[in-house]
Amino acid sequence: MTDITPALPEAAVARAIDTRRMRVTDEVAVSIARMNKWYGTFHVLRDIDMTVYRGERIVICGPSGSGKSTLIRCINALEEHQAGKVVVDGTELNEDLKNVDKVRSEVGMVFQHFNLFPHLTILENCTLAPIWVRKVPKKQAVETAMHFLTKVKIPEQANKYPGQLSGGQQQRVAIARSLCMRPRIMLFDEPTSALDPEMIKEVLDTMIGLAEDGMTMLVVTHEMGFARQVANRVVFMDQGQIVEQNEPEEFFLRPKSDRTKLFLSQILGH
Amino acid sequence: MSDLHAHSVAYVRDTMLPEATPPVREIGGFKWLRENLFSNWWNTALTLVSIYVIWWLVVQITPWFANSIWRADSLSECRAILDGATGACFAVITERWPQLLFGFYPRSLYWRPTLAAVLLLVAITPLLMPDLPRKLLWFTAAYPFIAFFLLWGGTIWVPVVTMAGFGVGYLAYLATRSLGPLAAAIAAIVAPLIWWLFLAGPVSGALGSVMPWGLQPVRSDRFGGFTLSMVIGVTGISLSLPLGILLALGRRSDMPVVKMSCVIFIEFIRGVPLIALLFTASLLLNYFLPPGTSFDLILRVVIMVTLFAAAYLAEVVRGGLAALPRGQYEAADSLGLTYWQAQRLVIMPQALKISIPGIVNTFIGLFKDTTLVVFIGLLDPLGLTNAIRADTAWNGIYWELFVFVGALFFVFCFSISRYSMYLEKRLSRDHRQGMTR
Ligand SMILES: Nc1ncnc2c1ncn2[C@@H]1O[C@H](COP(=O)(O)OP(=O)(O)OP(=O)(O)O)[C@@H](O)[C@H]1O
Ligand SMILES: [Mg+2]
Numbered sequence: 020m021t022d023i024t025p026a027l028p029e030a031a032v033a034r035a036i037d038t039r040r041m042r043v044t045d046e047v048a049v050s051i052a053r054m055n056k057w058y059g060t061f062h063v064l065r066d067i068d069m070t071v072y073r074g075e076r077i078v079i080c081g082p083s084g085s086g087k088s089t090l091i092r093c094i095n096a097l098e099e100h101q102a103g104k105v106v107v108d109g110t111e112l113n114e115d116l117k118n119v120d121k122v123r124s125e126v127g128m129v130f131q132h133f134n135l136f137p138h139l140t141i142l143e144n145c146t147l148a149p150i151w152v153r154k155v156p157k158k159q160a161v162e163t164a165m166h167f168l169t170k171v172k173i174p175e176q177a178n179k180y181p182g183q184l185s186g187g188q189q190q191r192v193a194i195a196r197s198l199c200m201r202p203r204i205m206l207f208d209e210p211t212s213a214l215d216p217e218m219i220k221e222v223l224d225t226m227i228g229l230a231e232d233g234m235t236m237l238v239v240t241h242e243m244g245f246a247r248q249v250a251n252r253v254v255f256m257d258q259g260q261i262v263e264q265n266e267p268e269e270f271f272l273r274p275k276s277d278r279t280k281l282f283l284s285q286i287l288g289h
Numbered sequence: 290m291s292d293l294h295a296h297s298v299a300y301v302r303d304t305m306l307p308e309a310t311p312p313v314r315e316i317g318g319f320k321w322l323r324e325n326l327f328s329n330w331w332n333t334a335l336t337l338v339s340i341y342v343i344w345w346l347v348v349q350i351t352p353w354f355a356n357s358i359w360r361a362d363s364l365s366e367c368r369a370i371l372d373g374a375t376g377a378c379f380a381v382i383t384e385r386w387p388q389l390l391f392g393f394y395p396r397s398l399y400w401r402p403t404l405a406a407v408l409l410l411v412a413i414t415p416l417l418m419p420d421l422p423r424k425l426l427w428f429t430a431a432y433p434f435i436a437f438f439l440l441w442g443g444t445i446w447v448p449v450v451t452m453a454g455f456g457v458g459y460l461a462y463l464a465t466r467s468l469g470p471l472a473a474a475i476a477a478i479v480a481p482l483i484w485w486l487f488l489a490g491p492v493s494g495a496l497g498s499v500m501p502w503g504l505q506p507v508r509s510d511r512f513g514g515f516t517l518s519m520v521i522g523v524t525g526i527s528l529s530l531p532l533g534i535l536l537a538l539g540r541r542s543d544m545p546v547v548k549m550s551c552v553i554f555i556e557f558i559r560g561v562p563l564i565a566l567l568f569t570a571s572l573l574l575n576y577f578l579p580p581g582t583s584f585d586l587i588l589r590v591v592i593m594v595t596l597f598a599a600a601y602l603a604e605v606v607r608g609g610l611a612a613l614p615r616g617q618y619e620a621a622d623s624l625g626l627t628y629w630q631a632q633r634l635v636i637m638p639q640a641l642k643i644s645i646p647g648i649v650n651t652f653i654g655l656f657k658d659t660t661l662v663v664f665i666g667l668l669d670p671l672g673l674t675n676a677i678r679a680d681t682a683w684n685g686i687y688w689e690l691f692v693f694v695g696a697l698f699f700v701f702c703f704s705i706s707r708y709s710m711y712l713e714k715r716l717s718r719d720h721r722q723g724m725t726r
Pocket of ligand 1: 058061063081082083084085086087088089090
């Protein structure tokens with residue numbers, strides 16, 4: 020398997036990426052130091068060290084069960100870590116629930132299964148958190164919501180319910196819903212893996228638009244084309260550890276670790 | 290694809306078929322009859338047997354209603370008029386319906402429970418119809434105090450001062466808000482408690498001596514009939530739902546103490562018959578309470594019925610909560626909603642919607658269980674039928690009274706049931722295809 024010549028994955032979206040605003044700064048957005056996590060006695064994350072600078076677009080990949088979801092869920096405290104230090108936007112995640120709420124309102128998250136609120140309209144989904152968490156006046160929240168719904172190209176669906184939309188549309192709403200909180204960091208956990216191929220494109224396109232606006236993004240995905248086009252860094256995880264990370268071109272053309280090579284040969288399916 | 294259809298022959302339709310009507314056998318009443326009643330010999334036999342049973346029931350029951358006597362002074366007079374024929378003696382209802390509705394409530398004051406019932410309709414309308422202006426909910430919030438004043442009478446200052454306790458709580462909250470949310474929450478709970486326990490009595494007494502406004506007081510032992518059922522039922526229903534929701538949340542809580550207390554409470558209450566709780570309410574509390582405290586019997590019953598229904602509702606609501614996908618909690622968390630915001634805005638609206646049939650079931654059960662208070666000496670409608678039979682004029686009359694009381698309960702319970710169906714339909718129309726996993 021490992022003797023296959025490495026190659027760049029095919030582009031996810033057939034258009035040029037506007038890189039003018041995609042700039043990595045020196046400002047630290049997320050810093051993770053010697054973080055460990057156990058589920059019961061199962062050591063799921065081992066000594067994770069990672070610093071994310073503002074403006075970075077990091078793609079995290081790795082085999083199933085390697086702890087990718089767990090890692091990014093630790094960044095907004097959907098999962099607790101048991102050892103080490105996680106600092107997000109200058110706020111350390113610890114026992115203090117105030118810190119947790121603060122971090123969560125600054126960090127947006129998009130899930131594999133969208134997790135829209137089915138009893139609320141698209142517009143209400145988008146205005147709920149700004150109104151209740153940020154205490155934004157309703158009128159302003161609606162304006163913001165319409166702005167981002169326009170950005171993800173579905174303003175005309177605003178008054179429908181999630182159940183009436185296609186999967187791709189729902190995922191774009193989920194992205195807009197996160198953006199309405201004006202997050203400074205966005206986390207994506209396999210945002211396209213529950214979607215049909217033609218819908219994957221529209222969601223990836225939306226995410227690329229976000230990257231072009233300079234958003235700091237951590238994306239767990241198997242879309243290697245997206246990684247090649249958008250990421251400034253690809254992180255490969257296996258068995259709860261970061262095995263290798265590099266710039267996309269290096270990562271795909273000159274992988275160092277055998278496990279990375281094996282993974283790439285499988286996922287790029289040559 | 291192409292190799293799958295290797296042998297298919299190319300085909301293009303050149304004329305389009307016009308729309309046709311289905312054959313006669315496939316439409317209208319004829320089709321319905323054939324498919325539903327006579328589809329095979331077994332169904333045909335069942336249909337014929339059912340028709341016979343229905344016909345027999347109608348033949349038996351119709352004369353009883355058709356010959357019914359509505360004007361007579363006693364059962365023997367009814368029998369004399371009927372002269373041996375079957376027939377109901379609804380004259381007892383004509384004469385005694387006020388008693389069945391109001392118990393021994395003073396006759397000149399019947400307008401008070403009646404007004405309370407009408408205002409109840411006004412108060413619940415904004416709850417039942419979410420499209421109405423939200424301001425009407427203020428009346429709903431004030432209704433319990435208005436109803437208490439109308440039903441029990443006495444000085445107006447007792448309900449007013451009690452209501453003022455909530456204002457006291459709010460002021461305490463405003464005053465201590467700068468000290469942090471926990472301090473403010475404690476102040477908002479403690480201040481009104483102090484007000485109700487120590488200050489409300491003297492204050493309302495003082496106000497009453499200056500401005501002696503009020504209605505003629507009516508003691509609890511005059512209450513009876515459908516009024517009593519309504520008082521217990523409506524109070525029980527409106528208090529048990531919030532309590533049941535809290536118990537359900539408590540049972541799912543991560544905090545062991547909260548969780549354990551909720552589990553013990555729920556399992557204890559569910560394991561004990563309601564009638565035992567009612568006896569406890571009427572007898573045992575007297576031992577535990579300091580001698581001389583008179584703790585209104587209706588109030589005790591309401592508390593017991595509420596706790597009983599709350600334990601059942603807690604399990605119903607827990608079922609609804611368990612049916613929600615974890616992603617809903619995670620999405621709410623990841624947006625930064627607090628626990629209570631997530632519960633109120635995201636989780637409960639969905640969990641309660643799923644639980645509607647179970648909740649309504651419990652409500653209807655609670656309402657019908659109010660008739661059990663007859664065993665501790667309260668005169669619910671069924672208890673009153675005994676009181677009516679104690680009168681020599683109506684000695685021996687059963688069916689007519691039970692039919693009337695049954696009809697009253699049926700109207701009430703059936704309306705609840707129909708409303709819940711309307712609500713379910715309305716919610717599912719709103720949510721369309723429902724959940725996205
Ligand atoms: N709540 C949990 N309790 C116990 N074990 C868990 C829990 N969640 C995940 N795990 C285990 O932790 C490991 C890492 O899970 P995680 O979901 O982070 O993997 P992943 O890399 O995201 O995989 P996938 O690509 O399949 O999503 C897996 O072996 C999984 O079985
Ligand atoms: Mg995962």
